[in-house]
Amino acid sequence: MENVTIRMLAERLQLSTATISKALSNSHEISEETKQRVLALAAELNYVPNPYASSLRKKSSHTIAVVIPEVADSFFAEAINGIESVAQEKGYHVLIYLTHESFGKEQAILKDFQSGRVDGVLISVTTETAAASHGLAQLVKEIPVVFFDRVCEEVTAARITTDDANAAYNATAHLIAGGCRNIGLLSASRHLSISNRRAEGFRQALTDHQLPLTDTSIVYCSNEPAENRQLLKTALHQNRYDGLIATTEKLATTVYLACEELSLVIPDDVQVIGFSNLSTARFLQPSLTTVSQPAFNMGHAAATVLFKALKSSSFPLQEQQQVIPSSLIIRNSTKAADR
Amino acid sequence: MENVTIRMLAERLQLSTATISKALSNSHEISEETKQRVLALAAELNYVPNPYASSLRKKSSHTIAVVIPEVADSFFAEAINGIESVAQEKGYHVLIYLTHESFGKEQAILKDFQSGRVDGVLISVTTETAAASHGLAQLVKEIPVVFFDRVCEEVTAARITTDDANAAYNATAHLIAGGCRNIGLLSASRHLSISNRRAEGFRQALTDHQLPLTDTSIVYCSNEPAENRQLLKTALHQNRYDGLIATTEKLATTVYLACEELSLVIPDDVQVIGFSNLSTARFLQPSLTTVSQPAFNMGHAAATVLFKALKSSSFPLQEQQQVIPSSLIIRNSTKAADR
DNA sequence: TTTATTTACTTAACCGATTAAGTAACACGG
DNA sequence: CCGTGTTACTTAATCGGTTAAGTAAATAAA
Numbered sequence: 218m219e220n221v222t223i224r225m226l227a228e229r230l231q232l233s234t235a236t237i238s239k240a241l242s243n244s245h246e247i248s249e250e251t252k253q254r255v256l257a258l259a260a261e262l263n264y265v266p267n268p269y270a271s272s273l274r275k276k277s278s279h280t281i282a283v284v285i286p287e288v289a290d291s292f293f294a295e296a297i298n299g300i301e302s303v304a305q306e307k308g309y310h311v312l313i314y315l316t317h318e319s320f321g322k323e324q325a326i327l328k329d330f331q332s333g334r335v336d337g338v339l340i341s342v343t344t345e346t347a348a349a350s351h352g353l354a355q356l357v358k359e360i361p362v363v364f365f366d367r368v369c370e371e372v373t374a375a376r377i378t379t380d381d382a383n384a385a386y387n388a389t390a391h392l393i394a395g396g397c398r399n400i401g402l403l404s405a406s407r408h409l410s411i412s413n414r415r416a417e418g419f420r421q422a423l424t425d426h427q428l429p430l431t432d433t434s435i436v437y438c439s440n441e442p443a444e445n446r447q448l449l450k451t452a453l454h455q456n457r458y459d460g461l462i463a464t465t466e467k468l469a470t471t472v473y474l475a476c477e478e479l480s481l482v483i484p485d486d487v488q489v490i491g492f493s494n495l496s497t498a499r500f501l502q503p504s505l506t507t508v509s510q511p512a513f514n515m516g517h518a519a520a521t522v523l524f525k526a527l528k529s530s531s532f533p534l535q536e537q538q539q540v541i542p543s544s545l546i547i548r549n550s551t552k553a554a555d556r
Numbered sequence: 557m558e559n560v561t562i563r564m565l566a567e568r569l570q571l572s573t574a575t576i577s578k579a580l581s582n583s584h585e586i587s588e589e590t591k592q593r594v595l596a597l598a599a600e601l602n603y604v605p606n607p608y609a610s611s612l613r614k615k616s617s618h619t620i621a622v623v624i625p626e627v628a629d630s631f632f633a634e635a636i637n638g639i640e641s642v643a644q645e646k647g648y649h650v651l652i653y654l655t656h657e658s659f660g661k662e663q664a665i666l667k668d669f670q671s672g673r674v675d676g677v678l679i680s681v682t683t684e685t686a687a688a689s690h691g692l693a694q695l696v697k698e699i700p701v702v703f704f705d706r707v708c709e710e711v712t713a714a715r716i717t718t719d720d721a722n723a724a725y726n727a728t729a730h731l732i733a734g735g736c737r738n739i740g741l742l743s744a745s746r747h748l749s750i751s752n753r754r755a756e757g758f759r760q761a762l763t764d765h766q767l768p769l770t771d772t773s774i775v776y777c778s779n780e781p782a783e784n785r786q787l788l789k790t791a792l793h794q795n796r797y798d799g800l801i802a803t804t805e806k807l808a809t810t811v812y813l814a815c816e817e818l819s820l821v822i823p824d825d826v827q828v829i830g831f832s833n834l835s836t837a838r839f840l841q842p843s844l845t846t847v848s849q850p851a852f853n854m855g856h857a858a859a860t861v862l863f864k865a866l867k868s869s870s871f872p873l874q875e876q877q878q879v880i881p882s883s884l885i886i887r888n889s890t891k892a893a894d895r
Numbered sequence: 896t897t898t899a900t901t902t903a904c905t906t907a908a909c910c911g912a913t914t915a916a917g918t919a920a921c922a923c924g925g
Numbered sequence: 926c927c928g929t930g931t932t933a934c935t936t937a938a939t940c941g942g943t944t945a946a947g948t949a950a951a952t953a954a955a
């Protein structure tokens with residue numbers, strides 16, 4: 218049983234392939250009667266159009282790419298859900314690319330997009346992605362690109378983010394209200410704008426509360442959980458933090474692990490806040506105070522904006538900037554009372 | 557700046573497009589010198605081949621599909637990681653399709669694959685997928701398909717699973733050893749073979765320990781967390797289970813939630829075991845005894861087998877059956893001592 | 896020296912759908 | 926009755942690579 222093509226339908230019905238194609242796309246040039254005959258035969262033979270032939274000719278693939286560092290992370294997983302919900306509604310396909318936080322991989326992936334494989338890209342950059350990423354700047358010129366969460370500020374493009382500085386400020390203030398005087402911010406990257414924003418909010422909160430910012434206030438972590446565990450244990454031991462803000466989900470669990478191994482009690486010895494979307498946060502021992510990010514909404518918003526651009530080329534995509542607020546959910550890993 | 561095509565390279569070098577194509581694919585028909593010239597110009601002009609033109613002609617897309625119910629689930633997320641690690645190594649692209657446990661969506665997605673969009677499919681079916689799924693049976697005849705975790709036993713195809721019956725048996729035995737006499741198995745589906753296997757192991761364990769299987773022993777849950785919460789609360793209240801086995805990750809957290817709301821203490825009032833890959837399981841309050849599944853390995857194995865079939869059409873894909881063992885990790889949500 | 900073989904290309908068909916341009920057939924207004 | 930439109934198609938080019946088949950020149954074998 219060969220694959221059914223438009224030509225086979227044409228032969229069977231004694232029509233040209235052009236007529237079939239137009240009938241299937243419901244063109245006004247084709248009579249109602251013919252359309253019905255074509256549709257009936259197509260259904261009977263179970264005709265499924267070849268997407269590649271169509272993409273080649275139309276120069277659009279009805280496919281978008283999602284480029285993220287990691288999928289086993291509640292934030293990104295939920296963001297994918299948000300993206301996919303929009304894509305499925307629009308009949309688009311979603312290609313997922315994982316960078317595993319490697320700038321090299323990211324570059325290679327982006328380069329592939331110059332082929333026209335995808336109509337648009339949703340991306341959250343790696344912790345390594347440098348400011349002047351040529352690949353990104355280039356890509357934005359060629360196809361619609363929307364950054365979400367981890368944006369690259371040097372590149373002019375649509376951005377969907379959370380209020381990172383604010384969130385960090387509030388988290389820090391909450392720790393201070395709970396009595397912390399020596400707070401550590403666990404940062405995932407020196408390059409990432411999102412990290413810098415959070416550091417900014419952190420710094421501002423310290424300043425506003427007359428607390429010093431020392432060179433041990435910000436701890437730069439790696440992408441290796443095992444490495445981070447060691448790093449954290451050393452840092453906790455040496456600097457005797459009374460409060461920690463983990464700016465990624467992975468870091469939050471690593472903090473719990475490190476504290477357990479050092480026999481530090483949360484929140485008595487160290488209070489902890491995590492940036493996270495863990496559904497289990499409330500069941501942790503102790504339950505984790507989190508900066509909860511609207512992952513699904515961000516994915517949804519990013520995809521929605523992208524599809525607007527795909528629909529209308531005059532849509533000013535690059536000017537789109539949305540900041541979706543996160544919320545501080547206070548639980549038992551911190552001491553200050555709910556506000 | 558137009559897209560660079562093979563024809564442009566050909567004109568610049570005064571060669572035919574055929575020569576360029578062959579040079580780029582390192583054909584023996586082309587002289588070393590010409591190859592170098594082509595490669596050099598391709599690099600200079602930043603030539604990126606159009607994947608759709610190539611797919612159309614070669615009838616292969618270098619793309620595989622992963623069809624799963626949900627991505628915000630540690631098991632599936634980790635499985636994707638395993639799959640992706642193989643795909644990236646082989647230079648393949650990964651399309652992700654989420655069924656959200658809807659059989660209808662699954663059918664629609666599978667139908668699309670008849671277009672030749674993907675070279676192969678990795679699938680974990682929905683809780684609704686009936687035994688006689690015509691779409692699946694059809695698909696397996698057309699392109700390489702590998703089932704992982706949630707297989708469809710009625711369809712002859714490659715399968716990568718865990719030792720579900722065993723795992724459930726051991727989990728049940730562990731609860732019995734801890735003193736449970738009225739154990740509930742929270743099942744995600746009546747259809748799913750994986751659920752039935754687990755139920756089988758559960759039943760066997762009860763029988764072997766002279767415990768009765770009543771019609772409240774197995775609780776069939778839905779896909780709605782809110783619904784399940786109610787269902788569980790009612791069931792816990794009415795049946796006064798002293799042990800529960802949650803056969804999905806989502807159900808495990810729902811159990812914690814329901815117990816909290818009913819003021820039932822785990823493990824004193826109810827002991828709990830979850831099938832899960834939650835990285836936070838050990839930090840839960842209380843830490844969760846889990847049947848931990850080798851998610852990454854299963855994804856890796858499934859993809860590896862699929863690529864073998866893609867490489868060699870004589871590979872007996874349909875006969876491939878791998879059972880990758882899971883392990884029971886005993887923590888504080890159950891009482892029996894470690895074995 | 897003649898024939899066979901190899902080398903390094905070119906020509907042209909092809910994958911399957913889309914679409915610009917062309918064409919009969921018929922209707923209609925004047 | 927003629928010109929203009931409209932309807933419902935067809936023809937053929939096209940998207941950008943791939944590849945079977947062909948060819949000219951150089952080389953090797955007989």
